[in-house]
Structures are given as structure tokens and as C-alpha cells.
Amino acid sequence: MSRLSVRAFTISADGYGAGPDQSLKEPLGVGGEALHGWLFPTRTFRQLSGKDGETGIDDDFAARSFENVGAWIMGRNMFGPVRGPWPDESWKGWWGDNPPYHVPVFVLTHHARAPITMEGGTTFHFVTDGIESALAQAKAAAAGKDVRIGGGTATVHQYLRARLIDEMHLAVSPVLLGRGENFFAGIDLPALGYACTERVSTPAATHLMVRKQA
Structure with a gap:
């Protein structure tokens, strides 16, 4: 059965999922790149550019994040820095x-x-009629595999409030951002029916599994 999941979503020790002032120069916001210090050295991440990397617990979680994924959902801000109506078709x-x-x-x-068809099997589809429509289309495209929400924080919040997310892997990085998009602001996970079911720590991150309870 297809699940909707959030995987390898990194937040700072003070709860921010991205830094402030996101831009073309700073796609993760100011200081946001430091959040992913646990991910960048892993073999899973480095293999994306044909390089070797570190194995271990952090790599295990990174590898799990790509398992059985048949489609992704992401917010407009994660796709790019362009705001408002698309000025042209250049940004891909x-x-x-x-x-x-x-x-x-x-x-x-x-x-x-x-839609934009890219190399390697990726096609970007742009959904204008809401999160339920995006999920229905993604599940149909996934053909029984899981659907992964890539982010950002606002997109995850929409699906959480609708109780549509089955599980989340949150990687808590030992970094303080102070400002940005706070992952927990306005979100009462216990009231929404979610519980932390697993915790594993490494020097680079604390990995939390949060799952919807029956």
C-alpha cells in the first residue's frame, strides 16, 4: 500500500527547516546549508555525483529515504526562487x-x-488545485510505491494538518539558525495523532521517526 512520507527532512536544534532570506544565491536560506552536514558526506548523497562517501547510521537513513519511492510532492518554493506568475519557461x-x-x-x-520532462526519468507536473489533488495524482503515478514529500516546511505543514502523512524521518542537526521557517510553529503533533517511535543519534544528527497512530 502506498504511504505518504517525509524523509531525510533536516531541522536545526532550534526547530528551523530552512534559514531566513531564501534566494537564488541562498536556496536553503542564510545558514541553511549547514543543516545538512550529516547528509553531505554520506555515500548515498555523494553517489548522486558519482563519488564515494561514508557509510554508517547517517548513510543508512539517507539510503532509506530513497527506498520504494514512486513519486514526489514539493512546494513551489522548493522548486525554485521564482514567485508569482511564471515569467517564461526558462527555470527548470x-x-x-x-x-x-x-x-x-x-x-x-x-x-x-x-509539465517539464527532464533526463533520467524526472517529469515535473504543476498542480494548481490543492494538496489532495497533488496526492491523488502522485499516488496514481507511484503505482503502489510510496510518495515522498520533499518540502518545504509549509508544504509538510499542509499535509500534517490534514493528517495525510503516514510517517516522517526528521534529522535534527546540532546547528542553531535563530530565524527561518520553524518546523513546529503552529503544529501540535500529539493532537494530530502523531508520536515519536524511534530515535537514533550520531555525532552529526539525531534521527527521529514520527508516525501516525491508528
Whole structure:
């Protein structure tokens, strides 16, 4: 059965999922890149660019984040820095001609745009009629595999409030950002029916599994 999951979503020790002032120069916000210090050295991440990397617990969680994923959902801000109506068709994401997804990706937006087919099996579809429609399309495309929410924080919040997320892997990085997008602001996870069911710590991160309870 297809699950909706959040995987390898990194937050700072003070709860921020991205730094402030996101821009073309700072796609993760000011200081946001430091959040992912646990991920960048892993073999799973470095293999995306044809390099070798570290194994161990952090790599195990990174590898698990790609298992059995048949489609992705992401917010407009994660796709790129362009705001408002699309000025042209030139922006095709942060990731170059061959994005790391290799499956259909559904982008939440208020502004229609034709699908973009990239190398490696990634096609970006732009959904203008809400989170339920995006999820239905993603599950159909996933054909029984899981749907992964890539982010950002606001997109995860929408699906959490609707109790549509089955599980989340949160990697808590020992970094303080002070400002940005706070992952827990306005979200009462116990009241929404979620509980922390697993915790594993490494020097680089504390890995939390949060699952919806029956």
C-alpha cells in the first residue's frame, strides 16, 4: 500500500527547516546549508555525483529515504526562487538537466505551467488545485510505491494538518539558525495523532521517526 512520507527532512536544534532570506544565491536560506552536514558526506548523497562517501547510521537513513519511492510532492518554493506568475519557461529547477528524483514530481503552485520532462526519468507536473489533488495524482503515478514529500516546511505543514502523512524521518542537526521557517510553529503533533517511535543519534544528527497512530 502506498504511504505518504517525509524523509531525510533536516531541522536545526532550534526547530528551523530552512534559514531566513531564501534566494537564488541562498536556496536553503542564510545558514541553511549547514543543516545538512550529516547528509553531505554520506555515500548515498555523494553517489548522486558519482563519488564515494561514508557509510554508517547517517548513510543508512539517507539510503532509506530513497527506498520504494514512486513519486514526489514539493512546494513551489522548493522548486525554485521564482514567485508569482511564471515569467517564461526558462527555470527548470535547481538540479540541472538530470535531477535526482528519477520519478514524477508534483509541484504545488497557484500558477499553471506545462509539465517539464527532464533526463533520467524526472517529469515535473504543476498542480494548481490543492494538496489532495497533488496526492491523488502522485499516488496514481507511484503505482503502489510510496510518495515522498520533499518540502518545504509549509508544504509538510499542509499535509500534517490534514493528517495525510503516514510517517516522517526528521534529522535534527546540532546547528542553531535563530530565524527561518520553524518546523513546529503552529503544529501540535500529539493532537494530530502523531508520536515519536524511534530515535537514533550520531555525532552529526539525531534521527527521529514520527508516525501516525491508528
